[in-house]
Amino acid sequence: MFSFVQRFQNVSNQAFSLGIVIVVFIMASSYYQLINNKAFSIPSNIDNVKTLINVRTSRYFGSQRGKAKENIKIKFDLNTDLTPLFNWNTKQIFVYLTAEYNSSDKIASEVTFWDKIIEKKENAVINVNDLRSKYSIWDIEDGKFENKDLVFKLHWNIQPWVGLLTYGETIGNYSLTVENKEKV
Amino acid sequence: MNLRSELQKLLNVCFLFASAYMFWQGLAIATNSASPIVVVLSGSMEPAFQRGDILFLWNRNTLNQVGDVVVYEVEGKQIPIVHRVMRQHNNHADKQFLLTKGDNNAGNDISLYANKKIYLNKSKEIVGTVKGYFPQLGYITIWISENQYAKFALLGILGLSALLGGE
Numbered sequence: 001m002f003s004f005v006q007r008f009q010n011v012s013n014q015a016f017s018l019g020i021v022i023v024v025f026i027m028a029s030s031y032y033q034l035i036n037n038k039a040f041s042i043p044s045n046i047d048n049v050k051t052l053i054n055v056r057t058s059r060y061f062g063s064q065r066g067k068a069k070e071n072i073k074i075k076f077d078l079n080t081d082l083t084p085l086f087n088w089n090t091k092q093i094f095v096y097l098t099a100e101y102n103s104s105d106k107i108a109s110e111v112t113f114w115d116k117i118i119e120k121k122e123n124a125v126i127n128v129n130d131l132r133s134k135y136s137i138w139d140i141e142d143g144k145f146e147n148k149d150l151v152f153k154l155h156w157n158i159q160p161w162v163g164l165l166t167y168g169e170t171i172g173n174y175s176l177t178v179e180n181k182e183k184v
Numbered sequence: 185m186n187l188r189s190e191l192q193k194l195l196n197v198c199f200l201f202a203s204a205y206m207f208w209q210g211l212a213i214a215t216n217s218a219s220p221i222v223v224v225l226s227g228s229m230e231p232a233f234q235r236g237d238i239l240f241l242w243n244r245n246t247l248n249q250v251g252d253v254v255v256y257e258v259e260g261k262q263i264p265i266v267h268r269v270m271r272q273h274n275n276h277a278d279k280q281f282l283l284t285k286g287d288n289n290a291g292n293d294i295s296l297y298a299n300k301k302i303y304l305n306k307s308k309e310i311v312g313t314v315k316g317y318f319p320q321l322g323y324i325t326i327w328i329s330e331n332q333y334a335k336f337a338l339l340g341i342l343g344l345s346a347l348l349g350g351e
Contacts, residue, residue: 005345023318060294062302092231094268094287098250103273110250111271117287119231135292140273140281140303157251159232164316167251 027163030089034158034166037084044080044154044170046097048130051178053145062138071136072145072178074113077129078154080170085158086121093118094157095126097133099150103141111137113152145178152176193347217243217312222255222264223322228286229253229266236323239266241312246278248306253314254284258298264311267293273303280306 034040052073056063063069078097085093096115103109113133118124139145152174158166211220220241224233232253233239241255248254252269267284270292274280281303285292294302304310328334 059300059302060291064302094232094251096251106275107273108276109271109273112250117231135270137271155251160317162318165253165314167249 023162026089027160030087030160030163031166033087034085037087039084040168042080042082042084042156042168042170044078044172046076046078046152046154046172046174048075048077049152049174049176050075051145051176053178056136056138061136069138070144071138073136074133075130076114076133076152078126078131079128080126080154080172082118082124082126082156083121085156086124089160089163090158091119091161092159093124094159096155096157097152098155099137099152101148101150103139107141109140111135113137146180148178150176150178197343197347215242215244215312217241219255219264219311222266222311223325224266225263225326228288229268230288232287233266233317234319236320236326238318238322239314240316240318242315243310243312245313246306247274247280248272248282248310248313254282255311255314256284256304256309257311258296258309260298265293265296266314274306278307282306282310 052075054071054073055068056071057066057068061069061071076097082093082095094115094117097113098110099113100108100110113135114131115134116126154170154172156168156170160166208220212218214220220243222239222241224235224237224239227235239253239255248269250269250272253266254269255264255266257264265284267286267289269282270285271283272280273282283292283294283303293304297304328338
């Protein structure tokens with residue numbers, strides 16, 4: 001009745017159920033900590049955003065069939081404290097600065113200008129001035145960036161040690177209309 | 185040795201494989217993804233995902249958000265890629281184009297896309313969005329698929345235990 005196979009099956013079933021209980025407990029407790037630390041209402045201060053526009057002709061900058069493509073970069077100040085996102089189930093924070101805008105009447109867009117991986121709680125305070133964006137952005141449509149309204153937001157994503165990925169955004173948007181300036 | 189009990193054992197083995205297959209296909213229907221559980225094969229998303237980690241996917245969303253980690257399959261290439269969405273452009277309905285990048289890569293994924301395209305089509309190329317994570321356990325499948333002796337050993341043990349193990 002108690003063959004080797006059956007014993008093995010019992011042990012692995014037990015281990016599986018216990019594993020699920022532990023994972024659920026870890027997820028619930030870390031979520032409780034996030035709520036407790038007010039992680040979903042972290043203030044951030046995006047400020048002093050300056051835009052730089054130039055024209056590229058490479059496929060890796062959105063140009064297709066040799067047509068020149070307008071690219072936009074920014075410089076910005078950023079001030080925030082992401083310490084509340086760290087708890088015992090936080091492996092890393094991926095924090096990213098995006099802009100939302102309308103490419104045309106029909107197309108809504110959101111693009112990432114800058115991002116950062118934070119692995120340690122000690123590095124969770126971000127305080128930078130005049131930082132250059134990591135990415136050069138082109139639009140999917142042929143439209144120019146001039147006079148477009150960009151709304152900047154700071155988002156975060158918690159990569160857990162185990163369980164569900166958690167997303168959120170900080171409070172403090174920054175709006176800007178791209179000015180009609182000479183190319184840089 | 186009687187034929188009836190031998191056939192019974194054979195039936196049990198068939199039942200085992202059939203139920204595993206049904207579970208997998210049921211999960212695929214529930215998540216609307218062709219492969220709802222994937223194992224990470226490369227280090228392009230480190231330190232978030234390492235080789236051997238298991239990811240659970242969901243594909244019932246019509247649009248993706250910027251920052252989502254998606255699994256996509258480029259036509260003509262067999263290997264699914266796990267990367268993060270950097271940009272999204274949608275038509276306020278069900279049509280969406282995405283640009284992706286691996287956290288650990290310097291540049292975006294344009295060089296990986298098929299036919300000189302510079303965007304992914306959400307409805308055609310996205311296999312699923314990563315929702316859940318379990319570390320390291322997927323190493324078993326990597327080990328089995330990359331080591332031919334392991335494959336034979338596993339099949340042998342499964343077959344032997346099913347045929348020899350009397351109830």
